[in-house]
Amino acid sequence: MKRAEVPSWLELLLATQFFTICTTHFLATRNECNLFCTQCxxxxxxxxxHCRSCDHSTHRVIQIRRxxxxxxxxVSDIGDILDIRDVQTYxxxxxxxxxxxxxxxxxxxxVSISKASSSSSHNCKMCGRAxxxxxxxxxxGCNLKGIKEDMDMPVMVESRLEYGGKDIVTSNDNVGSSTASIKDSCNDNNEEEPPPKRIARHRRKGIPQRAPFF
Structure with a gap:
C-alpha cells in the first residue's frame, strides 16, 4: 500500500476486538461479533x-476469521478494496x-529471534518475522506501521532562487550552503578580482667575512 491508498477504515479494523458476544443481541443465537463494516x-x-441483517444489509461487510x-x-474478501501486494499471504x-x-x-x-530471522532470505520490515x-x-498491521514510518521521515523541500539570471537550488535544512552558493554566484557575475599585491622584502645582508691571512 502507498500513503494515498490507505483507507480510513483500516486503522479502525486493526484496533477492533472481535469474537466477543454482541451486547445488542445478547440472548440471540450466533451472536459472536466476527464482522466489520467498511462503510460505518x-x-x-x-x-x-444479526447486526448485519438489521443495519448493514446494503453495506460492504467483511468477515474476520481465527x-x-x-x-x-x-484475500477474496478484502483484495478488491485494499492493496495487499506487500503483505505475506497464507x-x-x-x-x-x-x-x-x-x-x-x-x-x-x-535460538534468538534475530538469528532465526537472519537465516531467512525474506523478513518483515517492521518486526523481522521470517x-x-x-x-x-x-x-x-505491520504494513500500516511501515506507511506511518515513511510519513514521519523528513522530506527534502527544494526551492529555487534567482540571482543574476541564474537558478540556485537550496534546501530547507542547509541554509549555510545556500548562502555560499549565492556568494559564488556573485563572484561569477563580477569581474575577476585582481591578485593580491606582493610586498617586496629586501633580503638582509649577512656580516662580511674577510679571507684569512697566511
Missing amino acids: EAAPRALCC SSYHDVVR IINSARVVFLNERPQLRSSG LLGAFRFCSL
Missing part, C-alpha cells in the same frame, strides 16, 4: 450476523488469508 465508523465496530488464536481475513483451510496484526515471536531451542516469499510485511 461509528461504534460498535465489531458486528454479529487461525491459531489470531485474526485473519480472506493458505489456511484451503483459503488464502492475511493476518490482521503482528504476531508475537517466541524463542525456540535456545516470510515465505518476496513480501515486505507479515500482516496488515
Whole structure:
C-alpha cells in the first residue's frame, strides 16, 4: 500500500476486538461479533450476523476469521478494496488469508529471534518475522506501521532562487550552503578580482667575512 491508498477504515479494523458476544443481541443465537463494516465508523465496530441483517444489509461487510488464536481475513474478501501486494499471504483451510496484526515471536531451542530471522532470505520490515516469499510485511498491521514510518521521515523541500539570471537550488535544512552558493554566484557575475599585491622584502645582508691571512 502507498500513503494515498490507505483507507480510513483500516486503522479502525486493526484496533477492533472481535469474537466477543454482541451486547445488542445478547440472548440471540450466533451472536459472536466476527464482522466489520467498511462503510460505518461509528461504534460498535465489531458486528454479529444479526447486526448485519438489521443495519448493514446494503453495506460492504467483511468477515474476520481465527487461525491459531489470531485474526485473519480472506484475500477474496478484502483484495478488491485494499492493496495487499506487500503483505505475506497464507493458505489456511484451503483459503488464502492475511493476518490482521503482528504476531508475537517466541524463542525456540535456545535460538534468538534475530538469528532465526537472519537465516531467512525474506523478513518483515517492521518486526523481522521470517516470510515465505518476496513480501515486505507479515500482516496488515505491520504494513500500516511501515506507511506511518515513511510519513514521519523528513522530506527534502527544494526551492529555487534567482540571482543574476541564474537558478540556485537550496534546501530547507542547509541554509549555510545556500548562502555560499549565492556568494559564488556573485563572484561569477563580477569581474575577476585582481591578485593580491606582493610586498617586496629586501633580503638582509649577512656580516662580511674577510679571507684569512697566511
